[in-house]
Structures are given as C-alpha cells and as structure tokens.
Amino acid sequence: MRLLGCALPTPILYESHSHTPLCQHAQGRPVDYAEAAEAAGFKGVIITCHCPLPDNHSDWVRMRPDEYELYHDMITEAKEQFAGRVDVRAGLESDFFPGVEPWLEELHERVPLNHVLGSVHPQLPEYQDTYYNGDGFAFQRTYFEHLALAAETGLFDTIAHPDLVKNLAGSEWSFASIQPHIAEALDRIAATGVAMELNTSGRYKAIPEMNPSATMLGMMLERDIPVVIGADAHVPHRVGEGYADALETLRRVGYREINIFLNRQRQPIAIDDALVSLGLTFPS
Template identity: 55%
Template structure:
C-alpha cells in the first residue's frame, strides 16, 4: 500500500502553523480602577483566540498620590502578584500567563521606577507617557498644541533613554488629546528626531490596537510613523491594551497586516525582559480562525 511520506520540513511547518505563537502583551486588571475582569478571565479569551500567552501589564503604583485614581495603590501590589500567579496556575499548559507592568514615565521619578522594577520578577515592562493625567497637564500643557505634541515626542525619547522599559506603549497617544491641532506632516520631523534617539537605545515600541476606539480612530502609532519605525529597525510589540477580557487580541490580524505593509518581517514579544521575534506570516497563521458567519 502506498504511504504518503511528507518531508520532515513540511511536517514541522504544519505543526508550527497550528501552534500558538502570539502573546497578548498589554492587558489590565480591576486594581487600576478603570478595568473589569481578573487575569483568569483574560487568559480564557487568550486561549479561545489561539494565543500562546498573556502578559498582564496593569498601571503601576506611583508615590504621593500621583494620578492615584487610575492605578493600583502601592499597598495592592502584593494582591497584583497573587492574581497573576493564580491565573498562571489555573492555565498552566494552556496559556502562559506572565507578570508584567505598564509604568508611567515622568521626569523626576526615575529612581522610584528603578527601585520598583527591581522589586519583582517582571517579564515585560511597558513605558508610557500619559498626557491626559492632571500631573502631566500641569507640568507640560500650553496653549500651542503643536508645542504640546513636540514635548510629548521628546519625552518619549527620554523615556527610552532612561533604559527602564522594554517597549514604549501607544507611542502617538498625544494625537487624541490634541486632535484639533494634529497634522501628521507637520509633526513628522519631530517624530523622526524622537525615533532617531529611540533607535539608539534598543528599546521596542508598541503597536496598540485600542487606538481604533479613540478620538482619532486608528491604531497607535499611525501607519506613517510605523514606516519610520521600520526604517530604523526598531522592534515592535503588539498589545490590545485590554481593559475588559473580550478585548484580548482585539485587532491583532489588522495590526499584523499594518506591520507587514510598513515592511516589517518580524513582530516581537518580550519575556524575562528578553526579546523574541516571530515572522509575521507565522504569527498570522497561528491565530485561530474567527467563527464562520452562517
């Protein structure tokens, strides 16, 4: 009887095509006071969507009441570690749940962050400049909104140069808070100067899919900025910035397609603060197909 023998390389390809590869690298918990669902709930969605893992990156505690309404308190940090460990144990062998953090970059707080980031075994640390919080507005806001945008992009480069973080979150977020004055062509020279500085540090940048739900409805960063990131060979991590379980991996296919169009070949994720790369074609093939519409 004739037996079909596939070459080993092809067998490996078939196994790899169905194997989960992608980590959701930006997700939250109720401890930040503006998200719903526990890490176990987010992990369940990660499993449904065919992801390999989930990195929980809730908003970090900051000292002296700094924007305390949108982040966990320092006293809740132990609880944060527990809920992630709980999810890690319940999903062992199914979804690789990991401890991460989204830490605010704010000038003058570098040494606080340095100590904080050594206080636990974080797998992945996102660095965020959040121009919407009152502390940021008090320090940097001015009437000329283009100047505010310039300040934002220069702080993004400073965040990279602090070498505290693994990836810069939603790196054109400012556009949503200065939408009236947002002109990509006008600000692009400033963005490029910032990216030149960022590229020298080896940090990654995030493609954040939640931007489609914001004032300017496109992912962060915009496609023209993604192309500048690709030119400088800055690695990109993916994140849905899920504040509800259902948004885990939301828009990931579109994000991978945007990366491919910006002429990236790889997408990155970070574990144990070390970067790994997946070819974009493999990442796309690894996702579970959406339920067919009947």
C-alpha cells in the same frame, strides 16, 4: 487575507498589554484574561496593569503602592490555574515623566517582570498640569521628547501607544508639522534598542486608528525599531483584538517580524508564522 485549512494551528502569540481591576478602569481578573487568551488561540498573556506611583500621582487610574503584592498574587493565581494551557506572565505598564526614574527603578526590581511598557499619558490632568501651557504644538513636542527620554532611561522594554497625544490635539494635529520632531525622537529611541508598541485600542479613540499610524510605523521601520503588538485590553474579551489587522498593517509597511518580551528578553516572531497561528495567511 484568507483562512487556512481546518487543522488547529499551534499558538505562538502573546497578548503583551492587558489590565486588572486594580487600576479602577478595567474589568476582569487575570484568570479571565487567560481564558480569553486561550479562546483567541494565543499561547500566553502578559498582565501589564498601570503601575503604582509616589505621592498619590493620578491614583484614580492605577493600583496603590500597597496593592502591588496583591497584583502579583492575582497573576500567580491565574498562572497556576492555567498551567499547561495558557502561559500567564507578570508585566507592568509604568508611567514615565522626568523625575519618576528612581521610583520605577526600585519598583521594577522588586518582583521579576516579563514585559515593562513605558507610557507617557498626556490625557492625565496631572501630566497636563506640569507640561501643558496652552500651546498645543509645544505640548506635542514635549510628548515626543518624553518618549525619547523614556527609552533612554533603560527602564522599559517597549514604549507604549507612541502617538497617543494626537487624540488630544484635535484640529491642532498636523502630522506634517510634527513629523521632524517625531523623526528626532525615533532616532534617539532607535539608538537605545528599545521596542515600540503597535496598540490596537487606538481604533476606539478620537482619531480612530491604531497607535501609532502606518506612516509613523514606516519611520520606525526605516530605523529598525522592533515592534510589539498590544491590544491594551481593559476587558477580557479584547485580548488579542485587532492582531490580524495589526499584522497585516505591519506587513504592508514592510515589517517581517513582531516581538514579544518574556523575562524582559525580546523574542522575534515571523509575521507569516504569527498569521498561520491565527489560522490566517496572505495570498502570495
């Protein structure tokens, strides 16, 4: 990549995955994320904090049900403060596991949302208690099965960080072994039309690469699965982090477009235009 000339490019990108302190493991309010989005040359930021769940499920890493209104108030405050500068929007990162569907259906209807991420979080003890029986490979298969089931619920726009389980597997992670099961899950996800995320925060995890890997992105491209980039920012300064690398990776794999969701409608953006908006271009 090289830098373009000095004219200030027009922002077109959105941060599609960011958090708030309500989840108890993130810092900065939506106004801080909006400020960071402006500094990054982004058009907007979608706040997608961890959804409330019933029965105190993993309540130590998410907002409480009675904080959901406060969550939207914080986003509205930022939206008003940054009007005309940064487009601040409400979204949600909702956990999927079988049985949670009716709760999420009601939750997603309550306040209009722009982007709903569907996440399976295999690192949660609450998830492992139910789905891990000591067989690591079976656990990986269940994880990918759950990604497919999540897409099939129709509750989500984008399946988040879709190979997160590899970070837990350690030496038990063998892409060649799990690949047929990933292929099966991707066939099912492709049939739903649901998008998948390229999450740049994977670079800080046990296997330091974005989620998913470039190889899996290639399998997604073969099935025409749309991609949404997200930094999964838990601190404001991570807004937009890794987007240039993510765009470069996608381009190398063969993708020509990325997507954002606004009002839960998918909007494609040409990768080359996205790069120009960041003041970058590839040598042709």
